[in-house]
Amino acid sequence: MDVYIVKNQEELARRAYQIMLGVVHSKDNVILGLATGSSPVGVYDLFRQNKPDVSHVITVNLDEYIGLPADHQQSYAYFMKQHLFNHLKFKEVHIPNGMNPDHGAECARYDGILAANIPDLQLLAADVPKKAFTMGIKSIMQAKEILLIASGVQKAQAIKEMLEGKVTQEMPASILQNHPNVIAIIDQEAASLIDPTLLEQNPFCGYDKS
Numbered sequence: 001m002d003v004y005i006v007k008n009q010e011e012l013a014r015r016a017y018q019i020m021l022g023v024v025h026s027k028d029n030v031i032l033g034l035a036t037g038s039s040p041v042g043v044y045d046l047f048r049q050n051k052p053d054v055s056h057v058i059t060v061n062l063d064e065y066i067g068l069p070a071d072h073q074q075s076y077a078y079f080m081k082q083h084l085f086n087h088l089k090f091k092e093v094h095i096p097n098g099m100n101p102d103h104g105a106e107c108a109r110y111d112g113i114l115a116a117n118i119p120d121l122q123l124l125a126a127d128v129p130k131k132a133f134t135m136g137i138k139s140i141m142q143a144k145e146i147l148l149i150a151s152g153v154q155k156a157q158a159i160k161e162m163l164e165g166k167v168t169q170e171m172p173a174s175i176l177q178n179h180p181n182v183i184a185i186i187d188q189e190a191a192s193l194i195d196p197t198l199l200e201q202n203p204f205c206g207y208d209k210s
């Protein structure tokens, strides 16, 4: 895993955008796996501002709440439209259909697994469903390249465990230790608990002091 530590969320978004743009420009058919949540918002802002040609790019989102239609403001489909899909013309965009009553069929269709194991789901608003369709770890591990971004002190313990701990289901991101092509961009707050000797010993670790 190549780990880059950057100053703040703005720098993180800039670096992540550059890497994604490199992938977008690298060939005629590109498939991007995309997430929602707060982490990629700055990256999507840069896509909207710069409007690169993505007419050859297919996107596949990670997840969707079961029971929410795509036009519901809490749905991930709505989030993606607001932040990205209403502003750039992709070749195709794919998000699990939260309204498919046949969950097995929807999982099969999306090559994912039923009932997302999202640890903080109970912290979400009461009107948000407790279950989601999500891409499985196996599918994620089949990606040719994985870009992980993390910012803020609230991610520090998870980042430490992901990099330093053993590979375990309790810390799903730890499995990325076994993927051959991962770039992690982490801001200083999220990197604050990483053992400094790990950073010194790892030739792939970069530390951006700018």
Ligand SMILES: N[C@@H]1[C@@H](O)[C@H](O)[C@@H](COP(=O)(O)O)O[C@@H]1O
Binding pocket: 034, 035, 036, 037, 038, 039, 040, 062, 063, 076, 118
């Ligand atoms: N559906 C999204 C996920 O795709 C995302 O990985 C997660 C992380 O959110 P954050 O970046 O806010 O930590 O949020 C939601 O659950």
